[in-house]
Amino acid sequence: MQANIHPDYDYVIFHDTSANHSFLIRSTxxxxxxxxxxxxxxxxxxxxxxxxxxxxxxxxxxSLVKSEGRIAKFNHRFGFTKSTGKEK
Structure with missing residues (x-):
């Protein structure tokens, strides 16, 4: 390894502000x-x-995807079945 070309690699605290949780790992x-x-x-x-x-x-x-509910509502309204994808 060449000297003075690598960044310092030492301990750093990473703090998650939304969960108020911290962890200590090595980093540059x-x-x-x-x-x-x-x-x-x-x-x-x-x-x-x-x-x-x-x-x-x-x-x-x-959370569940909202479009999943819209697709089910569409299929119910127009009479599509899950198995065939065709009208009843």
Missing amino acids: YKSDQTMQWHDGKHYPVCYLDTSSESHPFYTGKQ
Whole structure:
């Protein structure tokens, strides 16, 4: 490896502001802001809008697609069946 060409790789706190959840991992992210971690040390912090703690896909709180209801209403109104896709 050549010297002085790689970014610093150190611990950084990533804080999900919507879920108020933090996790400490190693990263090359740079920040002037710091936060105290559970071990009492201060680490640079990166604020996130969404992480696995708040994203609907990972929390299982996805809403059903509204178009699914519109399609069913259309098929019911015009007499289409699910199995054949043809009118009754």
